[in-house]
């Protein structure tokens with residue numbers, strides 16, 4: 001059995017003269033919970049966008065559960081759940097209807113469970129166009145989780161969530177990981193990672209400068225406290 005969930009090989013992205021991601025290599029095993037951290041502009045979002053097939057690499061490759069994201073995007077997407085930095089939502093559906101739609105496309109899903117995890121409660125039946133920013137973030141998160149995909153890649157997905165919701169979501173991500181899911185979570189909140197991550201990856205100027213267990217969190221904190 002292939003135990004690698006995600007493999008980045010020589011992954012590079014240039015925007016004109018800006019090298020956003022500078023040829024990184026990273027292997028993430030099935031069932032790992034990886035916290036991706038770094039200063040603003042370090043390359044986290046660019047990496048996540050390439051990893052989830054939203055952005056074509058300049059060079060290098062991304063494999064998700066053995067599928068090449070560029071060559072075989074449908075196979076990669078089938079196992080991926082993701083919350084992009086700026087999610088697109090269906091304004092004239094309610095969160096419940098949108099999740100039902102996502103579950104139908106994915107061929108499976110537990111809509112009530114996902115609404116409960118996100119904490120949308122009574123708002124689940126209102127139109128998304130009336131939602132607050134936090135409710136929108138919760139809807140995007142619920143859409144990523146609804147089919148319980150085996151690989152979850154979340155870009156600052158806890159931003160804008162009230163503390164109780166953020167704690168609940170982190171608890172559920174931890175449970176999914178214990179059931180064998182692989183989780184990559186980019187965040188600026190290192191305290192969250194202390195509780196749930198197995199591994200910390202710190203990016204700086206498009207490269208990986210720390211890659212280790214949660215025992216490296218203090219080193220990551222020191223590095224993030226220093227000027228960029």
Ligand code: ATP
Nearest residue numbers: 015018019020038039040041042043044045046047
């Ligand atoms: P943050 O914590 O602020 O979200 P990040 O680590 O996610 O930062 P990225 O968004 O990946 O950083 O940006 C990495 C670099 O790529 C930055 O120098 C940024 O200015 C540049 N960049 C990102 N997107 C573009 C774009 N569309 N065009 C030009 N440069 C870009």
